[in-house]
Amino acid sequence: MPISTTLPHPKLSVVFSSPHPSQYLHALPWSPRSISYRPPPPRPRCYLLASLHRARDHNGTLLLRNEDIDPHRSKPAYLEATLEDLAWLGIEWQPPLISQSQRTDLYHSAFHRLLQQGDIYPCHCSRKDLALMMHAPHEDENDEPVYDGHCRPTHAAPSLIEDQASNYRFRVSDGETITFTDLNHGPQSFTAGKDFGDFLIWRGDNLPSYQLACVVDDADTQITEVVRGADLLKSTARQILLQRALNLPQPSYFHTHLLRDEHGLRLAKRHDALAIRTLRAQGLTPSQVLSLATQSMTSVTSNS
Secondary structure, eight states: OOOOOOOOSSOOEEEEEOOOTTSOOBSSOOOOOOOOSSSOOOOOOOOHHHHHHHHHHTTOEEEEEEOOOOTTTOOHHHHHHHHHHHHHHTOOOOSSOEEGGGOHHHHHHHHHHHHHHTOEEEEOOOHHHHHHHHTSOOSOTTSOOOOOOTTOOSSOOOOSOOOTTSEEEEOOOTTOEEEEEETTTEEEEEEBTTTBOSEEEEOTTSOBOHHHHHHHHHHHTTOSEEEEEGGGHHHHHHHHHHHHHTTOOOOEEEEEOOOBOTTSOBGGGGGGGGBHHHHHHTTOOHHHHHHHHHHHHHTOOSOO
16 A cells, blocks of 8 residues: 655644553643663653644644554553543544554555665664663653664665564664754754664564654655654654655644643653543543643643
């Protein structure tokens, strides 16, 4: 199945990623602290209200994507709960539900194209090796460490042979500057090799990475705007490189601010209290939950 290389205009298609299928739906934007790299812990990206408002304000369409790539951690019960919560809130999204577990052929096609172009290479670093990198100086606790290039070949080498036991990384051009203008945070600039290194594209257990799956899905479903949290600004730079390598269109990006408590800590520290299920159990009505989330989002400062 070919991936679309054009974006609809002027209709806005906003993607809302459901929580990882091991989490309940939350009303507010938050991001937990990463404590390891591979595999990363569940990272819900439930920027529900921002997605909804962006779609409504621009006469757009809200799509729902279920990021259930990993069969070992995905639980159907959480997806069912998410759909129930959305219905309870009265939030409408355009079907069908986009389930990444049903789209592996598309991801594999993109992977093989990158392999044949010499854009990726096998990486045999163990979890222990990656853990050692985590102990190296690392400024952003919510992003993967800069890969040290241990397995990177000296020259890019196109290949037709897949090593199914290996992870694969995308080779970045050290020193290349990736710029884009975020619709909320303004101009952004990241330097490959400094802000991020060669990043994971395909896992040794035959699963695509988050970066690859999102890029393929955004293009194939003709997403014109991606709404997610500010902790993924750097991931946008990575995804732009993938879009260029795969000759795919680049959507617009709106990164929300992350909510913090009175001590400056992210609300992930007590995220269970933000689950819509919890708020429902406390007796709040749908309008009260939506009002709470809206008020919280408008009170957020630029600190992320």
